[in-house]
Amino acid sequence: MTRRAAPSVFQALLAAALLVCAPARAELVQKPALSVSAYDGRFTGYSAALPLDLSTDAEKTLLTARVAGDLANPTYNLDLRLTRPTDDDHLGGRDLALGASWNARQAAVSSSLSRLIGFGFLPRANYVRLSMDMNAVQPVETRRRTPVTRANLRSALVLDGQDVGSIAFGGGSTG
Numbered sequence: 001m002t003r004r005a006a007p008s009v010f011q012a013l014l015a016a017a018l019l020v021c022a023p024a025r026a027e028l029v030q031k032p033a034l035s036v037s038a039y040d041g042r043f044t045g046y047s048a049a050l051p052l053d054l055s056t057d058a059e060k061t062l063l064t065a066r067v068a069g070d071l072a073n074p075t076y077n078l079d080l081r082l083t084r085p086t087d088d089d090h091l092g093g094r095d096l097a098l099g100a101s102w103n104a105r106q107a108a109v110s111s112s113l114s115r116l117i118g119f120g121f122l123p124r125a126n127y128v129r130l131s132m133d134m135n136a137v138q139p140v141e142t143r144r145r146t147p148v149t150r151a152n153l154r155s156a157l158v159l160d161g162q163d164v165g166s167i168a169f170g171g172g173s174t175g
Contacts, residue, residue: 045070059084075103102140110135122160129156149173 150172
């Protein structure tokens with residue numbers, strides 16, 4: 001007759017954590033986005049994305065892992081977006097995005113930062129949006145080349161919810 005060992009404290013804690021975290025995990029992992037494309041009955045490509053919602057009460061956070069392309073040359077993406085909406089405590093919203101992608105030919109990184117600054121009697125309808133975007137692309141097969149980089153600065157004026165005008169400056173390198 002064999003005697004069965006009692007569960008260890010670690011196994012008991014792990015089981016309790018899984019029971020407590022199961023509802024939170026169900027909200028964390030969202031429905032994946034899947035698609036397949038074909039032309040003349042032949043497979044031409046696919047796309048699969050898995051968004052993870054890491055939001056809190058104060059800030060919305062979305063992490064998305066994505067793969068797309070064809071079987072011979074897939075492209076992998078990882079994107080993080082942080083958004084703090086306008087509320088009673090914070091009149092100006094904020095949006096930050098970071099991304100990276102890579103495949104057999106090139107690797108790329110990107111970032112974006114946007115800020116709303118409300119003013120006047122209706123700061124939710126009257127605001128200035130300041131944004132800055134940067135990205136860089138590096139070919140994989142020629143590492144000694146300078147990466148292709150771009151940076152843009154933009155400001156936009158919104159009065160009574162309508163875009164009035166914007167000014168943008170940009171620059172970059174050529175690889």
